[in-house]
Amino acid sequence: MELKIETEEKILQAAKTVFQQKGFDGCRMQDIADEAGINKALLHYYFRSKDRLFDAVFKDAFRKFFPKVQEIMASDITLEKKLESFIDKYMDLLIDNPMLPIFILNEVNRNPEKITEIINLQVINPNLLFGSIIKEIENGSIRKLDPRHLIISIIGMCIFAFAGKPIIKNFLLNNSEEEYLLFISQRKKEITELVLKSITNIK
Amino acid sequence: MELKIETEEKILQAAKTVFQQKGFDGCRMQDIADEAGINKALLHYYFRSKDRLFDAVFKDAFRKFFPKVQEIMASDITLEKKLESFIDKYMDLLIDNPMLPIFILNEVNRNPEKITEIINLQVINPNLLFGSIIKEIENGSIRKLDPRHLIISIIGMCIFAFAGKPIIKNFLLNNSEEEYLLFISQRKKEITELVLKSITNIK
DNA sequence: GTCTATATGGCGATAGAC
């Protein structure tokens, strides 16, 4: 029935919202039922247990956490453009899903074994990007650096602006939501500038 | 009595360990009692409630999360040396407390009001560092940039190496703990290099 | 498929003996 599918989708959507907000341990099945506007028993009818419902949500979120960068990386633009494009797309993703980083990082640290299962589903090929970077190093067009560290640095700079929101807001921005939004809107440019400056080969 | 103090300290130590590992919601009073090698009722005898015990642990952790940088920033060394010294000390702190970032970030996001209470205890003066940076910009010795973004970038780069450990290990380092430790040991130098390159004023 | 009612277990907290 269409109604069946609609309900299942409604549950997944509600679960996504509540799990991301409160985390697995802090979330109650009742919270999800309320958010979905249905009864608690229906959750178990569709997903059998809290764990299974969580898995469905988590796998989706985890996939999203790693943006589709294959097209960017495979394309024929300069490394600078690739990095700029990556930061641009990743920040957009985080703006739309501000709780995603803290959600993923938290669950993955509380339950590190889980990630090992998921990795099999998730075919990520960092070598495409790494190859791009190494080539530029050999060209001499950027300075010698470890591509893995560069990527981790970029992701860290993007993520912390969101995972650290309450801290940033309080200590740096007078606890003003408005100033925080402004800060986030500047962030793309600031990160891109920082990264591009940092990889230049001028001594 | 000395015994009293010893027990209280034992509880705090155990609570710190377990809360950081599992988070407030995922942690059970029984877990802490086990870790401390005492009875569950004793926890309530000393700290009355889970909330109060958590507050004691959290305040301590939060204070630690912001390293004492006053001396560094107030000293008479170059900005480059200041940043290098900050990264050095902060990374050392995180190496000793690898779960600290995910713990703080998680709790602060789940309960953003809490930070507003704590901020009153915590006198942080970012202006000391910011002033240092702004002066160098006016000197023309570093490029024009927003000091706030620079700091958030540095902290993000440091933190993500730890908060993202399971992900980094799995996707970048063949799930090898040994390689991860190596990666962390290189990280100080990589971040410092990246930061110092990024702020230079050469076009 | 969706609901109400309930079983079952676990957790925070307290009472009370020693």
Add this chain to the structure above:
DNA sequence: GTCTATCGCCATATAGAC
């Protein structure tokens, strides 16, 4: 100060009517 035993509640999960 430290323990055992227990209360009272709340969360997951199921039974069963509609």
